[in-house]
Amino acid sequence: MKDVLDDLKIIKTSQSRLPQVDLSNLTFGSVFSDHMFVVDYIDGQWQEPRIMPYGPLPMEPGAKVFHYGQAVFEGMKAFKDEQGNVFLFRPEMNFERINRSAWRLAMPQIPEEFFMGGIKKLIELDKDWIPDGEGASLYIRPVYIATENQIAASVSRNYRFMIITSPAQSYFSGEVKVKIEKRYTRACHGGVGSAKAAGNYAAQFMPTQQARKEGYKQLIWTDSKTHELIEESGAMNLFFRIGDEICTSPLYDTILPGVTRDSLLTLGRDHGLDIKERKITVTELVEAAEKGELKEIFGSGTAVTVLPIVGFGYEDKYYPTPQLDNPLWSVLKQMLMDIQYNRAPDPYGWRVKVL
Ligand SMILES: *Cc1c(COP(=O)(O)O)cnc(C)c1O
Numbered sequence: 001m002k003d004v005l006d007d008l009k010i011i012k013t014s015q016s017r018l019p020q021v022d023l024s025n026l027t028f029g030s031v032f033s034d035h036m037f038v039v040d041y042i043d044g045q046w047q048e049p050r051i052m053p054y055g056p057l058p059m060e061p062g063a064k065v066f067h068y069g070q071a072v073f074e075g076m077k078a079f080k081d082e083q084g085n086v087f088l089f090r091p092e093m094n095f096e097r098i099n100r101s102a103w104r105l106a107m108p109q110i111p112e113e114f115f116m117g118g119i120k121k122l123i124e125l126d127k128d129w130i131p132d133g134e135g136a137s138l139y140i141r142p143v144y145i146a147t148e149n150q151i152a153a154s155v156s157r158n159y160r161f162m163i164i165t166s167p168a169q170s171y172f173s174g175e176v177k178v179k180i181e182k183r184y185t186r187a188c189h190g191g192v193g194s195a196k197a198a199g200n201y202a203a204q205f206m207p208t209q210q211a212r213k214e215g216y217k218q219l220i221w222t223d224s225k226t227h228e229l230i231e232e233s234g235a236m237n238l239f240f241r242i243g244d245e246i247c248t249s250p251l252y253d254t255i256l257p258g259v260t261r262d263s264l265l266t267l268g269r270d271h272g273l274d275i276k277e278r279k280i281t282v283t284e285l286v287e288a289a290e291k292g293e294l295k296e297i298f299g300s301g302t303a304v305t306v307l308p309i310v311g312f313g314y315e316d317k318y319y320p321t322p323q324l325d326n327p328l329w330s331v332l333k334q335m336l337m338d339i340q341y342n343r344a345p346d347p348y349g350w351r352v353k354v355l
Pocket of ligand 1: 075196232233234236256257260261301302303
């Protein structure tokens with residue numbers, strides 16, 4: 001790491017908000033820790049980065065992000081072990097991904113020292129905001145937007161990269177049912193589906209809201225042409241256990257390449273599970289469910305880690321998965337969390353110690 005950030009301008013908060021926060025009772029993503037990292041890019045030059053108290057920043061209503069949606073983001077977590085050491089999990093994957101997302105949206109590349117250095121300095125400053133307990137973490141949200149004050153529909157000249165953090169408890173959502181979407185599309189070939197672009201979420205909300213009225217938590221997105229190939233769900237990649245094979249879709253350009261997905265594939269393979277990346281069709285899933293061969297469905301993502309799904313809807317039918325005594329999702333989740341929380345050896349070098 002270059003030490004460009006050694007003389008980083010830091011304006012500390014005069015009064016921490018932490019005493020007003022109950023870290024054991026948090027709604028995901030709604031409380032922010034004391035500080036944020038901000039750096040602007042203006043006319044081809046990165047400006048001086050700074051850390052300052054979390055709070056509103058002035059923006060011109062003409063800023064391009066509001067009009068043309070040049071915005072990408074990341075989602076990561078910092079984990080605290082029992083001795084109080086703090087680790088990131090495969091942060092270089094998120095760094096590379098935000099720059100691939102930025103490239104797709106014609107935004108300049110973010111220097112590594114801003115991304116990694118910004119996160120490390122923030123965690124140092126706000127370490128007391130990392131909650132304790134099983135599954136708890138400090139959620140880290142890097143976000144990158146176009147700020148030029150000009151509403152011509154063209155690429156922005158100015159940008160702002162920010163990092164904010166939010167204490168998070170273990171994700172809990174009750175029983176999760178998903179519905180296979182046949183009409184709307186999250187992403188199409190040649191589009192921006194594999195970028196973590198803000199607009200991908202905006203496009204999901206309305207169809208997801210409709211499914212929620214029917215009791216589903218999320219949609220399973222299918223390919224835009226035939227609606228026959230299974231893609232992913234909300235902010236999760238999807239895994240299916242059919243018989244004793246576990247499968248997930250290959251990475252097309254319509255699918256976000258999840259860090260959690262990649263980690264589960266590696267862990268599963270190294271523990272002798274039959275875990276594959278292959279095409280999965282809606283017809284196959286319905287048939288497997290009808291024959292009793294569909295054993296498990298689960299999602300993977302930084303926010304949820306691994307999330308079991310109790311069944312899926314398709315057309316007007318609901319297909320439940322069986323209740324298993326030793327589901328594979330929980331074996332995989334445990335292996336992943338043991339590495340994240342420094343309870344197991346890390347042969348892959350995935351943990352990065354920050355404190
Ligand atoms: C972020 C995201 C995921 C999960 O990626 P992780 O790196 O595992 O957190 C999956 N799908 C979509 C659409 C996402 O935005």
